Amino acid sequence: MGQLQNFSKGFVKDNPVFVLLLGLCPALGVTTSAYNGLGMGLATTFVLLSSNIVVSLIKGFIPSKVRIPSFIVVIASFVTITELVMEAFLPALYDSLGLFIPLIVVNCLVMGRAEAFASKNNTLSSIVDGLGMGLGFAFALTLLGGVREILGAGEIFGLSLFAGDGMLVFVLAPGAFIGLGYLVALNNIVKKKLY
Amino acid sequence: MEYIVIIIGAVFVNNIVLAQFLGICPYLGVSARVSTAIGMSGAVMFVMTLATLVTFLIYNYILTPFEITYLQTISYILVVASLVQMVEIILKKVSPALFQALGIFLPLIVTNCAILGVTILAVREDYGFHLLEGVVFAIGHALGFALTIILFAGIREHLDLVDVPKGMRGAPAALVVAGILALAFMGFANLV
Numbered sequence: 001m002g003q004l005q006n007f008s009k010g011f012v013k014d015n016p017v018f019v020l021l022l023g024l025c026p027a028l029g030v031t032t033s034a035y036n037g038l039g040m041g042l043a044t045t046f047v048l049l050s051s052n053i054v055v056s057l058i059k060g061f062i063p064s065k066v067r068i069p070s071f072i073v074v075i076a077s078f079v080t081i082t083e084l085v086m087e088a089f090l091p092a093l094y095d096s097l098g099l100f101i102p103l104i105v106v107n108c109l110v111m112g113r114a115e116a117f118a119s120k121n122n123t124l125s126s127i128v129d130g131l132g133m134g135l136g137f138a139f140a141l142t143l144l145g146g147v148r149e150i151l152g153a154g155e156i157f158g159l160s161l162f163a164g165d166g167m168l169v170f171v172l173a174p175g176a177f178i179g180l181g182y183l184v185a186l187n188n189i190v191k192k193k194l195y
Numbered sequence: 196m197e198y199i200v201i202i203i204g205a206v207f208v209n210n211i212v213l214a215q216f217l218g219i220c221p222y223l224g225v226s227a228r229v230s231t232a233i234g235m236s237g238a239v240m241f242v243m244t245l246a247t248l249v250t251f252l253i254y255n256y257i258l259t260p261f262e263i264t265y266l267q268t269i270s271y272i273l274v275v276a277s278l279v280q281m282v283e284i285i286l287k288k289v290s291p292a293l294f295q296a297l298g299i300f301l302p303l304i305v306t307n308c309a310i311l312g313v314t315i316l317a318v319r320e321d322y323g324f325h326l327l328e329g330v331v332f333a334i335g336h337a338l339g340f341a342l343t344i345i346l347f348a349g350i351r352e353h354l355d356l357v358d359v360p361k362g363m364r365g366a367p368a369a370l371v372v373a374g375i376l377a378l379a380f381m382g383f384a385n386l387v
Binding site: 021022024025026028029068069072073076077079080083084099102103105106107108169172173174175176177178180181182184185188189 | 213214215216217218219220223265266267268269272273276305307308311312315316362363366367368369370371373374375377378380381
């Protein structure tokens with residue numbers, strides 16, 4: 001598999017949210033707006049990329065019996081870094097993402113890529129995989145956040161699109177499930193056309 | 196009375212799956228049959244209560260006095276992971292029947308964000324829980340998880356028999372059903 005294909009698989013073909021259904025908790029929990037979705041997506045991308053690099057570098061030294069706990073410690077360290085940096089430089093985003101920042105630790109996507117990809121491949125492929133999967137995740141979250149923000153509040157990235165109130169239900173919890181359901185269906189159709 | 200309010204709040208108003216979006220992976224992953232949903236709920240309830248008990252003590256008696264609360268995420272995930280491992284070993288020895296029922300769900304729980312989420316929520320300063328309240332809070336959330344996943348599994352068993360449009364089959368239909376369930380649970384908002 002070429003590196004380009006390795007990179008682009010995260011967007012439609014193996015999109016972590018729409019196809020693999022991984023990391024759904026943050027995907028549903030923080031996507032009340034496109035900005036929050038993008039912020040969460042990029043934070044996860046950073047953790048995924050860093051943990052992929054470290055895991056692919058240390059894979060030779062770790063006995064396979066304790067590999068899962070070791071991966072968890074690596075991931076948790078990068079999550080703590082993200083948490084502290086975000087609290088210092090982006091306090092508003094930190095407050096709106098709230099609990100979901102420490103919960104990047106248990107995002108199955110990060111653990112899944114460490115176990116399924118980075119622990120078996122070289123560092124370069126792992127970097128490309130981490131970037132592709134992470135940005136695919138960010139793409140999905142921004143898309144879902146955008147759909148919910150447009151339908152629910154009538155704006156996108158805070159810019160007002162039409163006058164009047166939107167459908168409030170799309171900003172609230174049910175809209176997250178329903179919005180994601182239709183986006184998964186849409187992705188299935190696009191995937192079938194492309195591949 | 197206070198404990199009843201905490202439980203009702205956790206089960207209905209701030210339902211862990213439908214209002215707080217925690218534990219979505221097992222919610223969608225092991226909800227195809229009611230029997231597996233019940234097994235998963237049992238395992239979650241067991242681990243969530245124990246994990247909250249242990250992490251509550253760690254937070255208040257180790258992390259806070261030594262001012263190392265930034266280690267919360269790392270220490271919690273290690274506690275949850277080792278606790279699950281320990282529970283697995285003890286259950287295997289003490290109660291093989293229970294181990295048979297919960298066994299395959301226990302490893303899945305380590306990456307269940309509901310557990311880590313509730314343990315972090317239970318020590319939040321604005322709640323100001325003491326130990327027993329924290330544990331009741333965890334039990335309430337576990338009950339809420341059990342209620343929603345069993346309801347959802349019951350609906351999904353029927354969904355298999357329905358003629359769903361081709362593009363919506365599988366995950367999309369399940370997500371829309373979850374959305375409608377969430378809509379129903381919104382009726383409990385502001386109850387307590």
